[in-house]
Amino acid sequence: MLKVIRGVVRKDKKTKNLVKRLHPGEIAVIDHENIDEIAAQALIAKKIKAVINANLSIGGKYPNKGPLLLIEAGIELIDHCGQEIFEQIHEGDQVSILGNIIYANNQLLTVGERLTKEKIMAKINMSKENIQIQLSEFVQNTLTYAWKEQNIIISNLSFPDTVPIKNKHVLIVVRGKDYEDDLMTLRSYINEVNPVMIAVDGGADALLKYGYKPHIIIGDMDSVSDGALKCGSHLIVHAYENGKAPGLERIQKLGLKAKVLPAPGTSEDVAMLLAYDKGAELIVALGTHSNMIDFLEKGRKGMASTFLVRLKVGSVLVDAKGVSKLYRQRVKARYVAEIVAAALIPFTLISVISPYTYQLFRLMSLKLQLLINIR
Numbered sequence: 001m002l003k004v005i006r007g008v009v010r011k012d013k014k015t016k017n018l019v020k021r022l023h024p025g026e027i028a029v030i031d032h033e034n035i036d037e038i039a040a041q042a043l044i045a046k047k048i049k050a051v052i053n054a055n056l057s058i059g060g061k062y063p064n065k066g067p068l069l070l071i072e073a074g075i076e077l078i079d080h081c082g083q084e085i086f087e088q089i090h091e092g093d094q095v096s097i098l099g100n101i102i103y104a105n106n107q108l109l110t111v112g113e114r115l116t117k118e119k120i121m122a123k124i125n126m127s128k129e130n131i132q133i134q135l136s137e138f139v140q141n142t143l144t145y146a147w148k149e150q151n152i153i154i155s156n157l158s159f160p161d162t163v164p165i166k167n168k169h170v171l172i173v174v175r176g177k178d179y180e181d182d183l184m185t186l187r188s189y190i191n192e193v194n195p196v197m198i199a200v201d202g203g204a205d206a207l208l209k210y211g212y213k214p215h216i217i218i219g220d221m222d223s224v225s226d227g228a229l230k231c232g233s234h235l236i237v238h239a240y241e242n243g244k245a246p247g248l249e250r251i252q253k254l255g256l257k258a259k260v261l262p263a264p265g266t267s268e269d270v271a272m273l274l275a276y277d278k279g280a281e282l283i284v285a286l287g288t289h290s291n292m293i294d295f296l297e298k299g300r301k302g303m304a305s306t307f308l309v310r311l312k313v314g315s316v317l318v319d320a321k322g323v324s325k326l327y328r329q330r331v332k333a334r335y336v337a338e339i340v341a342a343a344l345i346p347f348t349l350i351s352v353i354s355p356y357t358y359q360l361f362r363l364m365s366l367k368l369q370l371l372i373n374i375r
Contacts, residue, residue, distance in 0.1 A: 005076055005097040007049045009089050015039045016202075016223045022046040027097070029089055031055050035066030037177055044069065050076035050097055052112070054085050058120060062134050063127045068120050078102065081112035157270075159277045160259040162234040163215045166279035169195035171286065173203035173214070174268045175223065179287030180206055182320055186286065195284065198275060200268045203287065204228035218274070219267040221247030229254060236260075236274075238267045265305025276313040283313060286320045 011029035012018035016039070018028055024047035031054040032039060043051060051057075057067040057079045070077050078100060085102075088109045089095065096103040100114040113119075171190065173183065183206055190197075190212065199207055201219035205228050208214075217224060218236040229235065229251065235258035239245035243262050251258045263270045268288050275283045289306065310317065 002099045005050050006094065009052075009091065009093045009095050011086060011089060011091055013054075013086070015043070019043060019046055020225070022048055025049055027052060027095060029054070029085060031083070031086070032057070034059055034061070034064045035070070036064055037066050037069060038175065040066035040069040044073045044075065048075060050078065052078045052081055052085060052089075052097075052102060054081050054083050056080050057115060058123045058127075060123045060126045061130055063124045063131070065124070067115055068117065068124070071115065071117050071120060077115040078112040079115050081110050085110055157261070157263050157273060157277070159274050160236060160261060162236070162274075162278075163196055165196050165275060167281050169193050169282045169284065170198060170275040170280040171195040171284045172198045172200065172268065172271045172275065172288070173207055174200045174271075174285070174287040174289070175202035175206065176287035176289055176321065178321070179203065180209075182286050183207070183210055186284075186320060189284075196275075196280075198271045199224075199228075199233070200271050204231070204233065206287075216271075216274075218261070218271050219247070220245075221250050226254060229256060234259075238263065238270050265309060269305045269309040272309050272313050272317070276316065280316060283317045284320050285317060288319065288321055 005027070007025055007027040008023075009027050009029055010018060010022050012021070013031040015028075015030050015032045015035075018030060019039075019042040022028060022043070026046075026048050027050045028043060028046075028048050029052045033055040035053070035057045051070060057077060058064055067077055067079075076097060078097060081102070089104060093104050095109070100112050102109045102112065171186070173179065187210065189195075196216070197207060197212060197214045198216045198218060199214035201217075201221065202223040202225075204214045204217045204224050208228055208231060213231055214228075214233045216236060217228065217233045218238060220238050221229070221235075235251060235256060237245045237247045237251060237258045237260045239248075239260050239262040241262050241264055243260070245260045245262075248258065248260060261270060261274075263273070266289070268285070272283060272285065
């Protein structure tokens with residue numbers, strides 16, 4: 001039997017902006033086509049009750065798992081409600097959801113599609129049949145744009161001076177899949193090697209969360225918190241090739257100073273090129289986007305710039321994406337038993353060889369029997 005879900009609404013057409021304002025128990029209204037895993041994890045972390053999506057949460061073009069994560073976390077997902085939902089619902093309204101029907105002030109607002117695990121899995125399976133078509137289009141776009149963007153590895157960009165990088169390890173943190181888990185796994189490496197840390201946008205918040213201050217923050221500055229921007233890092237605003245830098249306005253409003261770097265490609269591409277240009281001995285990339293699904297979830301139709309950048313910096317690049325999964329092993333009971341047994345061997349030998357130890361164990365055994373009334 002369906003239960004009524006009630007909560008206060010927060011709405012924004014950009015999910016990454018909305019999560020900054022959400023509180024536990026609220027209902028998120030978004031306009032997010034093909035919800036990706038990062039967005040889903042951010043919504044789950046806010047402990048909300050439901051998501052109302054004006055768009056299709058999973059369109060069937062490729063197997064995005066964001067909707068499945070939301071459902072498995074117990075968050076109701078009402079899909080394909082239409083753009084008019086943003087006019088019908090106001091920030092702070094109290095709404096009720098019953099199945100696929102949305103009410104506000106006891107009046108019917110709209111009817112969407114209530115997504116269940118079965119429906120989502122059916123669309124994921126359908127998308128697997130379409131993946132070859134998507135792959136073909138993706139490869140074609142990658143090759144087309146690679147020809148246009150080949151200057152990214154042929155010409156030299158003018159990189160600003162920041163912190164010394166030459167002959168040092170550089171850790172580049174991107175807000176990608178499993179980036180926080182990978183960061184935790186690399187903590188011993190960070191503490192031992194003390195690499196120069198370059199955060200790409202929201203990667204700065206991840207570093208700060210685990211007690212590290214990024215030396216450099218680079219990006220279009222749309223998914224990094226004000227607190228991270230104010231932490232004292234060198235700020236580099238990634239601008240379009242024509243010099244237009246939308247992120248600079250935000251920096252200036254905060255009263256901060258930043259250098260502007262016009263360059264093609266993504267901000268994580270530019271971060272790698274910066275480290276390489278400044279003579280990094282090793283570049284460790286964490287959370288970066290490196291496959292077709294990653295880029296489709298970002299809304300990009302190809303990965304030309306990333307392909308070209310990795311050709312250029314590949315000799316010093318180590319991709320740490322997913323490294324946490326290498327060490328995510330369960331401790332088996334048999335292993336524990338073997339370790340305990342091995343540890344008991346020297347104690348047993350000592351007790352046999354030493355009469356004093358033998359008498360001590362005999363005395364402890366007698367006392368134990370008395371305590372539990374064993375004759």
